[in-house]
Amino acid sequence: MAEPVNYTEDSIKSLDWREHIRLRPGMYIGKLGDGSAQDDGIYVLVKEILDNSIDEHMMGFGRTIDVKISEHRVEVRDYGRGIPLGKVIDCVSKINTGGKYDSGAFQKSVGLNGVGTKAVNALSDYFKVQSFREGETKLAEFEKGILINDAPIEKSTERNGTRTTFTPDNSIFKNYHFIPEYLENQIWNYAYLNAGLTINYNGKKYFSDKGLYDLLSNKIDEESIRYPIIHLKGNDIEIAMTHSGSYGEEYYSFVNGQYTTQGGTHLAAFREAIVKTIREFYKKDYDASDIRQAVVAAIAVRVQEPVFESQTKTKLGSQNIGPDGPTLRTFVNDFVKTELDNYLHKNPAAADAILKRILQSERERKEISGIKKLANERAKKANLHNKKLRDCRIHYDDPKGDEDLKNKTMLFITEGDSASGSITKSRDVQTQAVFSLRGKPLNCYGMTKKVVYENEEFNLLQHALNIEDGIENLRYRKIVIATDADVDGMHIRLLIMTYFLQFFPDLVKNGHLFILDTPLFRVRNKKETIYCYSDEERQRAIHKLGNKPEITRFKGLGEISPEEFGNFIGEDIRLDPIILNKDTKIADLLSFYMGKNTPDRQTFIIDNLRIEKDLALDDPKKAEEEETEAA
Template sequence: MAETQKSGFEYTEDSIRSLDWREHIRLRPGMYIGKLGDGTSADDGIYVLLKEVIDNCIDEHTMGYGKQVEISIKDRVVTIRDYGRGIPLGKLVDVVSKINTGAKYDSKAFQKSVGLNGVGTKAVNALSTYFKVTAFRDGKEKTAEFEKGQLIKEYKETASKEPNGTLVNFTPDDTVFRNFHFQEEYIENQLWNYCYLNAGLALHFNGKKFISKNGLLDLLQRKTNEDELRYPIVHLKGNDIEVAITHNNDYGEEIFSFVNGQFTTQGGTHQQAFREAFVKVVRDFYKKDYEASDIRASITAAVSVRVVEPVFESQTKTKLGSQYVEEGGQSMKAFILEFLAKELDNYLHKNPSTADALKKRIEQSERERKELAGIKKLANERAKKANLHNKKLRDCRFHYNEEPSGKDKESVALKQRESTIFITEGDSASGSITKARSVETQAVFSLRGKPLNCYGLTKKVVYENEEFNLLQHALNLEDGIEGLRYNNVVIATDADVDGMHIRLLLMTFFLQFFPDLVKNGHVYILETPLFRVRNKQETIYCYDESEKAAAVKKLGNKPEITRFKGLGEISPDEFSRFIGEDMRKQPVLVMPETHIQQLLEYYMGKNTPVRQDFIIDNLRVELDLVEDGEAAAGAA
C-alpha cells in the first residue's frame, strides 16, 4: 500500500497556541472595528476608534456626570477629555487592557448603555501606536502609557487639582490603517448625532462647539431644507423613545435610527419596526389601504429608542438585533407601534393641515407609481434579458446586500463591506480596470459615452433610458438603498473636460433619483495619477502638478515624464497599484445644509448668468497651474 503523502505541517500539541487579547485584536481587527480603510469612508475603522472612546464619555453623561466633552485631532493624534466620574484609579490599567473588564456588566450602573462587551477601549489601545490614559478622581490622578496594547509605563497616584474625569490620547497605528487621514466632515456628523441624542451635552472639537436643545427635531432640521418640506416636522417623545418625521420631494426614504445613543447606520429591528408601524398608523388614520411604498416615499425620519442590554449583529454595533425592549418585556414591534398609534394619531387629529399635506404627498407618490407601472414592466424585462449577457457589467463575488454565510462570517462580512463597483467610460478604461481589479470585491460597469443630463426629469427616464436602467439594476436600487449590492460606488473617469462632465452627469443622476445613496456616503470619485516620473532606479506616480514638480526635484537629472491623458493609457499592471490598498478616492459629500435642488439647478440647469459669472471669475490657465505646482514643490 502506498504511503500516505504528508504535508509539511505537523499537527501536534506545539501547534496549538492561545492568543492574548492584544494579539487577537491586532490579528483580526475587522472582528472588532469593521473595515480598516484610510478614512475616506464614514465607516472606516479610525472613526470607530474615536467612537469607542467617546461612547464611554456619553455613558457617563447619561448617568448624570459631566456636561461637556473636549475632542481634538492634530497631526493624527486624538485627544479626548470628559468630566465624568473618572475611571477608578486602582483599575485604570485593567479597564483599558483586560478583556471583559468594565463597569457595564453591572446593569444597575449602566442599564441602558451601548458598550456591554468590555472590548471598546481595549481595541483602541491595541490598534494604536501610542495610547495614554489619565483618570482624575476625587483630588487624585493616575496615568498609564501603552504601545500597540503593551503597557510601557504605569505612573503612581499623585494629587491633582483637575476636575474629575478621564483624558485619553491615542495615535492610530499606520501599519494597520495605511495612509489614513481623518475627514472632519465625518467626525462632525458623528458629534452632531451624539448631541441630538443627549440634549444639553456640549461637545468641543478643534475649536467648534456642538450642542442641541431639541434632540431629533434639530437633527431633521439640519438634514432637510425647510422650503422643500411638505409639512412641518412632527416631533414626538415618550419614555425611552423619540421620533421625528416629515416628507419632502426627494425620491427614496431616509431614516436615521439610534439605540441607546448609538447611530445604527445599518438599521435593525427598531428601524424595521418603525417602518411597519408608521405604515399601519397612517392606513388606520385615513382608513385607506395605501401601498407601504407610497406612504414611505420621500420620508425623512429619525427614531431613537433606549433598551436594556441591546444585542447587535456585529461588534461595530451598526445593526440592532434585539427583538425585545427588555428581557421578558414588550417586543420592539409592539413598543413602537403602541407609541405611534397613540402619539402620531393624536398629532394628526390635532393638526389637520399636516394630515392633509401628508395625504396629498402619499397620493402623489401613488399617481407617480401607477404612471411608471407600464414602462417599468417593459424596462425590467429588457434589463432581465440584458443581465443574462450584460457586457456592461463585470461582476464580483461578494455583495453588500447578501447575508454573510460560511464558517468565517466576519471575514465574509468584511469583504461585503469592501464590495466596490467602478463606473467607467469607454472600453479601454474598462479593460484596464477589469484586468487589474480584485474579482472577489471589485465590479466594473462600462458607460457608452456621455449619459443623459437628467436634471428636472421624472423617474420615468430611469426606465426609458437603457443605460440608466441597467445601472439601476446593477446597483439593485430600484426598491431602495437597502438592496444596494456594492458598498462603494466609484466614478472612474478621465481627468479631462469630458471626464469631468461625465462625473457631473452621474452625480446629477444619483442626487436626482437616489439622493440617499450619496447622503449615506456610498459614492466616490476615483483619483488616478496624471503623471509618471521615473529614472532607471525609481518610478513616482503623481496626482497633480505640485507632486510632479516635487518628483522631478527628487529624481533630478531630467527624468522621463509621462502625462496620462486617459485611464485607458494606464496599463493593467500599473492600474492594480491605484485600485488596491493604496487607492485614492474622494468621497462625494452632501452636507446637511446643502439644498440639493438648488445645487442641481445651479450646475446642471439652464446656463444662467450667475453660473457664467462664476466660470469667468474662476478660470485658470495652464500657466497658473504650473506656477502653483512649482511654488508648492519649492515649499516642500
C-alpha cells in the same frame, strides 16, 4: 502531495489580548480603510472613546465633553467621575474589564463587552489615559497596546473626569486621514441624541436643544418639507418625521446612542408602524411604497442589553426591548400607533399634507407602471447577457459571507472601452465590478423618475445596483465614478452625480458615492517609479529622484496599462467621497451646476478657471519640456 504536519501541543497557540486585536482588527472595529468612508475604522476608534464619555453623561455625570482632533491625533476629555485610579490600566488593557456589566450602573449603554477602549489601545501607535478623581490623578501610556509608562498616583487640581489621547497605527490604517465632515456628523449625532450635552470639538460648540427634531431640521431643505416636523418622545423612544419633495426614503436610526447605519429590528418596526398607522387613520389600504415615498425620519430607542449583528454595532439584531419587556416590534408599533395617530387627529393640516403626498406618489407610480414593467423586463433579459456590467462574486447585500469582504465591494462606473478594459483586466474579481457607459449619459436635471425607466442605461445601472425599491439591498458598498480628469470626464462625473442626487439622494447622503483618484503623473528613473496625484507630489518625486527623471502626464484612464492600473485600485486605492454637508441644498446645487446657463455660473467658472500653465514646475526648463510634451 504536501508533507504531513505534526499536530502536537506545540501547534496550539494562545494569543494575548493585544496580539489578537492586532491580528484580527476587523473582529473588533469592522473594516479598516483609510478614512475615505464614514464607517472606516479610524472613526470607530473615535466613537469607542466618546461612547464612554457619553455613558458618564447619561448617568448624570458631566455636561461637557472636549474633543480635539488633528490630522493623526485624537484627544477626548470628559468631566464625569473619572476611572477609579487603581483600575486605570486594567480598564484599557484587560479584556472583559469594565464598569458596565452591572446593569444597575449602565442599564442602557452601548459598550457592554469591555472591548472598545482596549481595541483603541491595541490599534494605536500611542495611547495615553489619565483619570482625575477627588483631587488625585493617575496616568498610563502605551505603544501598540504595550505599557510604557505606569505613572504613580499624584495630587491634582483638575476637575474629575478622564482624558484619553491616541494616534491610530499607520501600519494598520494605511495612509489614513480624518475627513472633517465625517467627524462633524459624528459629533452632531451625539449632540442630537443627548439634548443638553455640550461637545466642544476643535474650538466649536455643538449643542442640541430639541434632539431628533434638530437633526431633521438640519438634514433637509426647509423649502422641500411638506408639513412641520412631527416630533414625538416617550420612555426609551424618540421619533421625528416629515415628508419632502424628493425621491426615496431617508432614515436615521439609533440604539442607545449608537448610529445604526444599517438599521435593524427597530427601523424595520418603525417603517412598518408608519404604514399601519396611516392606513388605519385614513381607513384606506394605500400601497406601502406610496406612504413611505419621500419620508424623512429619525428614530432612537434605548434597549437593555442590545444584541448587534457585529462588533461595530451598525445593525441591531435584538428582538426585545429588555429581558422582561415586549418585543421591539410591538414596542415601536404601539408607540407610533398611539402617538402618531393622536398627532394627526390634533393637527388636521399635517394630516391633509400627508394625504396629498401619498396621492401624489400613487399618481406618479401609476403613470410609470406601464413603462416600468417593460423596462424591468428588458433589464431582466439584459442581466443575462449584460455587456455593460462585469460583475464580481461577492455582494454587499449577501445575507451570509465575510463582512470584511462585503465592505470592500465596489462598482466602478466608467466611460469608453479603453478605460473599462484597463479596470476590468486589473480589478479584483471577488469584490470589484465594472459598469461601462456608452458616451455621455443624459442630463436628467429637472426630469421625473420616468426617465430612469425610459433611458436604458439608467435603468440597467439601477438594476445593477439593486436600488429600485430603496438602498436596503444595495449590491455594492461603494459606487465609484471612474472618468478621465479632463473636461469631458468632469462633465460625465457631473451627469452621473446629477442622476444619483436627483433620484437616489439617500445613496449619496449615506456615503456610498465616490470619485476614483488616479495619478496625473508618473516620475521614474531606472531604479524607481513614483506615481503622483498632484503637482506637489510630482515636485517632491523629481526632487527625490533627481538627475532629470522621465515624466509622463496621464491624459486619460485608457493610457494607463492594466498592469499599472492594478496599483491604483488595489490596497492603496484613493477615493474622494461625495459629501453633502448640512448646509448643502440639493435643489440649489443641481440648479446651479446642471440647470440653464446663468451669469452666476459663468462668473463662477471664469473665477475658478485653471490652465495648464498653472501646473508648470518652478524650474523653467522643466516647464518648457512639459509644454513641448503637451503640444
